[in-house]
Amino acid sequence: MTTLIVGEQPLSIKQVVQVAQQQMPVALPSSKEWRELIQRGADFLDQLLDEDGVIYGVTTGYGDSCLVEIPKHQVNELPLQLSRFHGCGMGENLDLVTSRAVLLVRLCSLARGYSGVSLALLERLVWMLNENIVPVIPSEGSVGASGDLTPLSYIAGALVGERDVYWQGQIVPMQQVYQHYQMEPLCLRPKEGLALMNGTAVMTAIACLNYKKAEQTAYAATLITALNVLALEGNPSHFDEVLFAQKPHVGQQKIACILRQVLNSEVQTERQSPRLQDRYSLRCAPHVIGVFEDSKVWLRQFIENELNSSNDNPLIDPVNLRVLHGGHFYGGHIAQAMDSLKLMVANFADLLDRQMAQLVDHKMNHGLPRNLTGAEAERLPLNHGFKAVQIGVSAWTAEALKQTLAASIFSRSTECHNQDKVSMGTIAARDATRVLVLTEQVVAALCCASVQAIHLRGLTEQLSPVLQQFVAWTLQSFTLVKEDRPLQYDLQQIVDRFEQLQLLNSAWFNQVENADVR
Template sequence: MSPGTHQRVRKRKGTLVKDVIIDGKSLTLDDVAAVARPGRALGLVHTDVAQKAVKRSRDLKLDLIATGQPIYGVTTGFGDSVVNQIAPQKAAELQRHLVTYHLNGTGPLAPAEVVRATLLIRANCLARGNSGVQPDVIGLLLDFLRHDILPRVPERGSVGASGDLVPLCYVANTLFGEGEVEYRGEVRPAADVLAELGLTPVVPEAKDGLGLINGTSFSAAFAVLATQDAAQLARVADLATALASEALLGNRGHFDSFIHEQRPHRGQLASAAHLGRLLDGSGLSLPHDQVVGSNDPLDGKGHGKLKRSIQDRYSLRCAPHVAGVLRDTIEWVDGWLETEINASTDNPLFDAENGRVHSGGNFYAGHVVQAMDALKVAVASVADLLDRQLQLLVDAKYNNGLTENLIPHTAGDAWEKGLHHGFKGMQIACSALTAEALKHAGPATVFSRSTEAHNQDKVSMAPIAARDARRIVELTQEVAAIQILAACQALDLRGTAEMAPRTRAVHALVRTRVPFVDADRRMDGDIAEVVALIRSGALLAATGTEGELR
């Protein structure tokens, strides 16, 4: 799209509307998240330039079919069946068969936000104008988004080789007026919903089915949303570390810019700077010189014992080196994913300018799987970091004078002593969540296998890696919630008066949703409350440091 072809922001009936441009070139990761997670006024604009490119591609397809030459998946069978050529008159019927025989997905249904992201990414990839599909295919995908018509898509069944064939078939099937969708909270036949809204199902022609299913859009949808949430988690990890540093009477000099400028990885620098801002003004986590000065001088003695350690344990001192790796991983993952969602990822592709058709393998989701395998490891490492900080908070041997398991003081009631166990169960639960995150962090890439009569003899495994990444992000959000709850409990025991202004604001927000644990009680609801604060962005917003470099 040339500059000025369409405004990204406009007014509609007095409301400011952000247009999401559908042209195969301009879609951003933020666009995907905004469409997938409704909340802003959005317009979906399939540009005139892109529509003309789609039409040229489709016209070329029809011209080439008329020559009688074999075209993969158009006038031939699929995969290993490419050796079977069919008459052009059968080409449309072949597309229905393609979709039907792949309707064998299993497992839980993909979340609504993933389905929305899938619809958007698939529409955008086809809008690039190389796939030979009817314009109506893209139009109906966008209509599904406008009306929030959501195909019911099982998560399992794709190896990310010839695209996400199985899950995307559930999308294609509903566009053809078959199968079921969720609409306004009800599960209904797709044909009924389309008829009610005055929308016409796509009558498939040659390549339409293949264009819809032969791509990486389902994997990319999981990947984009997981990466967006991981970027938020990197900043949440800094916040959790700041709270722990105060609760444990830490040394905020570990985050001094001089240290990190001598090893200037962008993510590490950003994390250290964020921690410095969060802890600015704290009377609990002190600058290095104040920590040193709080100890008695030797005064000629040959040995002395420091009252306050001048170095914290690694899970505090090296936190920027862990969260920084996640930030830097996200930086290059973002670039790869933005390329992926603006690419032609099906096969064959039609070169309208030169009048040729090309068979290739852009459906192979190698970049998506590599990105997600890296993201999984970086996020799981953050979970492990926060779990180690929690261990310091609850263990009286390491928490600098706090109670065992952060048990509330029970002075005045001797009967209560020995009955309460504070955060002991929370630490066990956090350990389990962390272990699960670490378990799923293993690379999916290396489990490639040969399928489909050894035609798909090297496959990407991208959807599995992307689903694992989402799961690890969710587990790490729960780990962070438990650590933050424990840090807030510890700070109540320590005294909140000397907290830094930004961390004190976070503590105050948490306390509006979760009370101090003054006696043993169930805390699953507490975890859910703080997870909601994390996911909504409210927890970070309370710090006033939003907009930090990822």
């Protein structure tokens, strides 16, 4: 596997996802220039301490306690105290993949050289990632400024051997892992506790994973729409190239282009649609999905700029030898990105929910069996096909829509009114994750229902190659429904395969990703 070098070049969302999924090891730069930059920052801090300089969070207390002077003989204890009193996280733990992403994002920020940390700290973070020794991080307890203090304290705590970690498929005390490797816990230098904890790594890591999931969910929704145009005997002229040239949103045009490409099969060229206009959930699908496609540019910019930033406080300028106090821990850009992302993704769920309603309702599905049942005639009275699945889709969609209230507008003054305007970026990111989970469940249900409908129409062999691949992908986890049976496990298997990003690597995804709008 290619090794990702962290410290000199900007990282991408894709690289964060790859490392989170254990597809790529990491290393630090070997260049003399980078190592000297890191060392100068650490040496400058030592110089200030020797000269009795006042450094926030190093020779003072934290936040509103910044006026509390720390005696010189206690300075080295302060980072340990910081990690300990922030150990109050609650809620579900971040899973292994998300926690790996957090670890990499924090490493990326610190390795830029403006946080005053030692090479030894950066090397220990690299070791943890490559050995897959990952802090167990509770998900709740951050207001997104002063960064993700409480969740990030679990990285600092693990480094010093005082927290639990994921290791070899179990959750174990980090002290046990150190004993196994015959290693000593890391002794944090005076600013290193603050440097680890005072930043936006948790919200940014979650945002990276959410972005990739949203991207593949958008393409799945596009291909499901194509199947449903066929299954409902829809009108493919709604995606006409000249029509979409008159409304020049490039992302919207791209979704229409993909629909034109995947609907370009014999079944479409040989028959005419019985209707002039389909209902909006078919006709306007490019307009719904295209909002995200057009927003990807600024979403990626917001997330990757935050990823490649020094976002703790104070920053240590290793070039001009200055201590810079500011507010880069504020996660406003991630909050905005995630609040917007969850709106777009919830609209995918709503779009597919309406398509599902058409598929199962014999008054709207143009001759398909009631509830898409595949039962033989004599068994029809007993069988109800996708009736309950449609109810589930409605429930998941409603919950996703309910989650779309912006978290970033709920700033509240905290920490003795020192943190009197905060971003709520981590809560926004977690909300977006929940919306994605619910929408993936909707997508899974529509994968099954749409494939069932195509089968009932007898169109399976007449699909374009991309749609055939998509149907085959779905049938790896779904068996066509003839007699009623529980579908929970079929649906969950499809959701799980989304989470593993298998869709992202498949041939059909690459084909539609490279679609040319022209």
